[in-house]
Amino acid sequence: MSNNPRSVSILLVDDDEINNFISIKLIKKALVSSEIKACLNGKFAIDELLKTQASGAENLPDYILLDINMPLMNGWEFLDEYKRLNIDPAGKSKIFIISSSVFSNDINKAKSYTLVKDFISKPLNIDKIRELFETEKHV
Template identity: 40%
Template structure:
C-alpha cells in the first residue's frame, strides 16, 4: 500500500521531476505524483483545489528553491495564504541542490517546511519521511 494518495513535485528541472516520479512510484510512496516546472502553475492548481476540491489537495509537496519566475521562497509566501485547515494536512519538504547553509536554516525556519533534503531524491529520503513524518 502506498504511503500517500497524492504528492506534488515543484521543480523547473524536467529530468529531475522524471527521476523523482520514478523513485516515488517504484517505492510505492504515492498513488499519484504530479510535477510542475513552474511554481506559479502549482500554486494556481493548489488554490483551485483548496477552493473547489479540498479532498484533491496533496498530502505532500517537494519544493525546489531556485527556479525562474517564482522561486521556492516566494512560493512559500503565497502558500501561507491558502486556508490553514487545508494546508495543515499537507507536509511540505524542500528538495534542492542548494547547499548554502543559510538556505537550509531559512527553510527550516518556515513553519510550513517539515524538513530540507538535498537532491537527488532517493529511496532513503522517502524512508526518512515515512519513519519521521507519517503518523
C-alpha cells in the same frame, strides 16, 4: 492503522524536467500507492493548488516537495504566496524543501518557515524517499 494504505498525493514543484522524471519513478517505487503531479515552477503550483482547493480542501496534496531555485516564482516566493493566500488553513499538506543547495543560509531559511517540515538534499534516492515517508507515518 489499517493494512490497506490509502493513496498518497504528492505535488512535486521543480523546474528540472529530468529530475522530476527520476523523482516520480523513485517515489512510485517507494510508494506504490501514490498520485504525483509535477509543476515546473511555484506560480504553476500555486495555480494548481488554488484549483484543487476550490474543489475541496480535502483534495489538497498530502505532500509538497518544493525546489528553491526556479524561474517565474522560486520556492521562497511560493511559500510566501501559499501562506498569504491561506491555501491550506487546516495544514493537510506537508511541505518539504528538496534542493541541491548546500548553503547553510538556505537550510536555515527553510527551517525558519513553520510551513516547512524539513530540508532534503538532492539528489533524491529511494532510501531518502522511504525515510521521508516512514518518518511521517510515525509522527
